[in-house]
Amino acid sequence: MFERIAPERFDTLPDIPEPAENPLLVGHSEAATMLAGAYRAGKLHHGLLFAGPPGIGKATLAFHLAHHLFTHPDPSNAPGHLTAPDAAGQAFRLIAQDVHPSLLHLTRPYVERDKKFKTVITVDEIRRIQRFLSLTPHDGGYRVVIVDPADDMNVSAANALLKSLEEPPPRTVFILIAHSPGRLLPTIRSRCQVIRLQPLGDDALGGLLGALGAADGGDGQAVAAHAGGSVRNAILLSQFGGAEITSVLQRLVEARGAFDSTEALRLGDAVSGRERDVQFAIFNRAVLDMIAERASAFAAAGDAEAAAGAADLWEETNAAIRDAETYNLDRKQHVAGLAARLHAAFRTGDPRRTGM
Secondary structure, eight states, rough: OOOOSSOTTTTTTSSSGGGGGOOOOOOOHHHHHHHHHHHTTTOSEEEEEESSSSTTSHHHHHHHHHHHHHHSSSSGGGGOOOOOOOTTTTHHHHHTTTTOOOOEEEEOEEEEETTTTTSOOOOHHHHHHHHHSSSGGGGGGGGEEEETGGGGGGGHHHHHHHHHHHSSSSSEEEEEESGGGGGGGHHHHHEEEEOOOOOOOHHHHHHHHHHHHHHHGGGHHHHHHTTOOOHHHHHHHHHHSSHHHHHHHHHHHOOOOOOOOOOHHHHHHHSSSSHHHHHHHHHHHHHHHHHHHHHHHHTTTTTTHHHHHHHHHHHHHHHHHHHHTTTTOOHEEEEEEEEHHHHHHHHHHTTTTOOO
């Protein structure tokens, strides 16, 4: 039976390991081998940007790389492949518990006063880097800073991180996790080696779901086929009602007739209330994914103006989602309002015409 030892994060799922406590790395073998080889040759870049869709193992790879550096502090004696973490070992447990002296993991902070996580990575979090790097390195080995996800930094935090990236101390590696690297400052991207990770194949994803005990009725392959190569998506689809939420949203948005406000409010009820945070997050992610898919379709068709309009709509919608979370706005009205906005935008074929 799974026993969590990692701190709870803003996107923690019940009974599913956090990346820091996951000894399984499925897929990404080419990237892992490249990183191990670069480290062994003394050519590992001080700034690494792991880019790719959510839930495909970017953060897990980051923690496995950190474990590899701590296990082999002398690059010349390191193997040419990433060392699999020993789940019973001290280093693995220290990393998982977020208390390893050579690792700093930055993500959305929890605010005890408000009893919730912030919607962004704040500048105060990023300032912890300077305090961390001012300490004497543990055993003289490497230090690793993981920002997860870097997309969540506000402007002040991004500028503060840039200063650290510009003048990194020796034997320090920054690993930035990015779902949408285009949202990062160009100056941050230019100071990192970008490593693009691909979605998992259906076989690999189905096997991982089985290993995590998260397969839908034992049929991980069926779930994997609809998850877009993301293990997180697969888990949300199979265990948290994600398939039904996404289906209702799609029906509302793509309806040819009048918008069904009654069904939209029912959907709002389904993702609101206590202990429905995961379902609310599923809805918001589904909305953003629908807009992103529309933007990609416009771009593929060569319609740059429409693609730019969809990108603007994505940014506006993301801001509305963060406002709803920050200010505890009425979730039911939030859901109905976003669904109506997308229906108006998609019905006209112009993402800038929202009917609002």
